[in-house]
Amino acid sequence: MSRFKVAVVGYPNVGKSSLVNRLSGGREAVVHERAGITRDRKDLPCEWNGRAFTLIDTGGMDTLDTDPMSGSIREQAQAALGEAAVAVFVVDARGGLRPGDEELADMLRRVSIPVVVVANKVDRVEDAHLGAEFHGLGLGEPMPVSAAQGLGTGDLLDRIVELLPPAEEEGDEDDDDTIRLAIIGRPNVGKSTFVNRVLGEERVIVSDVAGTTRDAIDLPVEVDGRRLVLVDTAGIRRQAKVTDNVEYYTVLRSQRAVERADVALVICDARDGVTSQDLRIAELAMKEGCATLLALNKWDLAPMSEDDLDHERAKVNNKLRLRPKVMTISAQGGRNVTRVLAEAITLGDRRRERIPTPGLNRFLAEALDARQPPAKQGHRLKLLYLAQIETRPPRFALQVNNRNKMTRDYAYYLENRLRARYGLDGVPVIIDVRERKDRRSER
Numbered sequence: 001m002s003r004f005k006v007a008v009v010g011y012p013n014v015g016k017s018s019l020v021n022r023l024s025g026g027r028e029a030v031v032h033e034r035a036g037i038t039r040d041r042k043d044l045p046c047e048w049n050g051r052a053f054t055l056i057d058t059g060g061m062d063t064l065d066t067d068p069m070s071g072s073i074r075e076q077a078q079a080a081l082g083e084a085a086v087a088v089f090v091v092d093a094r095g096g097l098r099p100g101d102e103e104l105a106d107m108l109r110r111v112s113i114p115v116v117v118v119a120n121k122v123d124r125v126e127d128a129h130l131g132a133e134f135h136g137l138g139l140g141e142p143m144p145v146s147a148a149q150g151l152g153t154g155d156l157l158d159r160i161v162e163l164l165p166p167a168e169e170e171g172d173e174d175d176d177d178t179i180r181l182a183i184i185g186r187p188n189v190g191k192s193t194f195v196n197r198v199l200g201e202e203r204v205i206v207s208d209v210a211g212t213t214r215d216a217i218d219l220p221v222e223v224d225g226r227r228l229v230l231v232d233t234a235g236i237r238r239q240a241k242v243t244d245n246v247e248y249y250t251v252l253r254s255q256r257a258v259e260r261a262d263v264a265l266v267i268c269d270a271r272d273g274v275t276s277q278d279l280r281i282a283e284l285a286m287k288e289g290c291a292t293l294l295a296l297n298k299w300d301l302a303p304m305s306e307d308d309l310d311h312e313r314a315k316v317n318n319k320l321r322l323r324p325k326v327m328t329i330s331a332q333g334g335r336n337v338t339r340v341l342a343e344a345i346t347l348g349d350r351r352r353e354r355i356p357t358p359g360l361n362r363f364l365a366e367a368l369d370a371r372q373p374p375a376k377q378g379h380r381l382k383l384l385y386l387a388q389i390e391t392r393p394p395r396f397a398l399q400v401n402n403r404n405k406m407t408r409d410y411a412y413y414l415e416n417r418l419r420a421r422y423g424l425d426g427v428p429v430i431i432d433v434r435e436r437k438d439r440r441s442e443r
Helices: 016-024 068-083 099-109 125-137 153-163 191-199 245-259 276-287 306-319 337-352 357-370 408-422
Strands: 005-010 042-048 051-057 086-092 115-120 179-185 217-223 226-232 263-269 291-297 326-328 383-390 395-400 430-435
Touching (some): 005 016, 016 153, 086 153, 099 125, 191 226, 191 337, 217 337, 245 276, 263 276, 408 430
Parallel strands (some): 086 115, 179 226, 395 430
Antiparallel strands (some): 042 051
């Protein structure tokens, strides 16, 4: 069993994300003075006095707003309540009681979990009385808190831990076999649709409006007995086109999500082919040590001929050293989604594999037989020994007689042969060329 969850709900712009960041001790939830920034529900780990649990940040629930996006946000918040053990109802102490708060209180009275009313924005001790009017919601004693200043957050955490079910009911969710799969790409290419297809539910909001996803959302799922964590991310546009500061920080969170991932799935729009921005996004993932896979989505809307598809694959291989696989999918219809997940699992496993040293040195001998190293000024480069020294991503130490004789061309040759021999296409491969201290081998 996973950690118990605590859903943080409330009207828009009451400070839910600020409170979540304060309680979790991080800055993962996007915070902005503009209302409606949080849309999907986002899970963040939290620990207090040795008790671990998960906070669910949700979008503002405006029951009077008829906009379709607002309806989707409410559905996500209600789903969060459905999986939570405790609800934290955040209200604005300075703004006072509003009709929307009363409607939310009515909904919370109907859920079968304990509810804590938090009167936020009480930034001074002498302002604690501002929360008194929220007694009228009928959900118990409001707790005055300042997410900005930290006032009262310790008492709130004490209360949350007190209301959680006994710790012995929880299981250990640490699993070294878990693969973190970051779903990345340009805006509106179908990342969230892909995630929902894998999960079998409308877990994240999907809209035709580009930029709907604003947070990196961690979503555990099991595929053929393997545990994955899907990370749905905000679309990454060219830096020159990112002018809004909200978009800047959401893109930054997407990049940080890639840093924590084992595998990056770059979703592309088949109608556009693999664009230069798709390639830049793939390069971003590779620089962070992620195994990488590209998927041409919306294949049902723009099927290519085999020649066109071969052209796209050749473009990727020419531009990206990792030579990642390019696959075709339809996230909407489900075509090839299972195959893509299987490939992602394979890449994640290969990223953490350790290749035995004897096999690597047999590989080195074969590479030498196939192509001799370069010679400079009558002295030839000698390859002496090859061993893997790290995983995630795989890193190798190559011992030579003289590092200065190693050319870029020959280094690429060894890297490409290594990929081909051990199925490492799409996996970052690092080869450290190290010189043997004894230089007599040059003579």
